[in-house]
Amino acid sequence: MAQLNLLQAVNHALHTAMEADDSVMVMGEDVGHFGGVFRATSNLQKTFGKARCFNTPLVEQGIIGFANGLAAQGAKPIAEIQFADYIYPAFDQIVNETAKFRYRSGGQFTVGGLTIRTPYGGGIAGGHYHSQSPEAFFAHVPGIKVVIPRNPYQAKGLLLSSIRASDPVLFMEPKRLYRASVGEVPEMDYELPLGKADLVQNGSDITLVAWGAQVEILQEAAQKALSHGVSCEIIDLQSILPWDRETICQSVIKTGRCLINHEAPLTGGFASEIAAVVQSECFLHLEAPIARVCGLDTPYPLAHEKEYMPDALKTFEAIMQTVHF
Secondary structure (H helix, E strand, C coil): CEEEEHHHHHHHHHHHHHHHCCCEEEEECCCCCCCCCCCCCCCHHHHHCCCCEEECCCCHHHHHHHHHHHHHCCCEEEEECCCHHHCHHHHHHHHHHHCCHHHHCCCCCCCCCCEEEEEECCCCCCCCCCCCCCHHHHCCCCCCEEECCCCHHHHHHHHHHHHCCCCCEEEEEEHHHCCCCEEEECCCCCCCCCCCCEEEECCCCEEEEECCCHHHHHHHHHHHHHCCCCCEEEEECCEEECCCHHHHHHHHHHHCCEEEEEEEECCCCHHHHHHHHHHHHHHHHCCCCCEEEEECCCCCCCCCHHHHCCCHHHHHHHHHHHHCC
């Protein structure tokens, strides 16, 4: 075991995957000698050469288009989009090409070896162009998987599973945890299942659901609630697409209440999909309306970042309102 932060765990996973499979390659803006803006790809070019870790032009549509072509020919490209906020120029390639490649060819061709890595979310005073959480956009797209880790152990295991999956994967990394989240990570090669939620904490009074950096927020809010006699069950979704309906619904049937927390804006956020399914599957077991604690319906504000964030205090207040409904 090694003590790694989340960023180091991502780098370790990339190194492990490239060492095990010569068809794995890393590409993106400044990922080579520079190691990327966050240094996630540090030393990969030095270790594996410029043919397997190389810089691209600052053209996101071109990065994913080129990666699609590489994957279609049997390579396993790992394409980095420097910030999730800049994934939108590549939206057409991801939605209309990456996600539909196998379907439109009747299964004759695939880009299943493609992994797209991108840091997302706020909390680093990045302003409205470096703080967005666009996971809900891609949850609407059949043909890709959307995966989000919450800690270093998950980051390595889920990333290795994503690289080796038979479907293209969008791997979103919570950048405010890059150096803040530290934990024990096995040095060996290991994988964690995609599409399976993780039960973080058992509880009896309310089910709390989040992913990425917001799981830590739930844990802090749950601790406050416990001091008021409220027992919270915490579930990390881990995969947005596909998502683990069974685990969520089983928990809500047990607790009778549900709160979903995400950093993206409220309207059209993925909490809406979870709430709709929980309402449909668990209606007769619900003791209170499903609560959502999310970001605001506004561009991500630099000056008012703290007010925007769905923090532990907002979550705690929503927990108590739901429990005492």
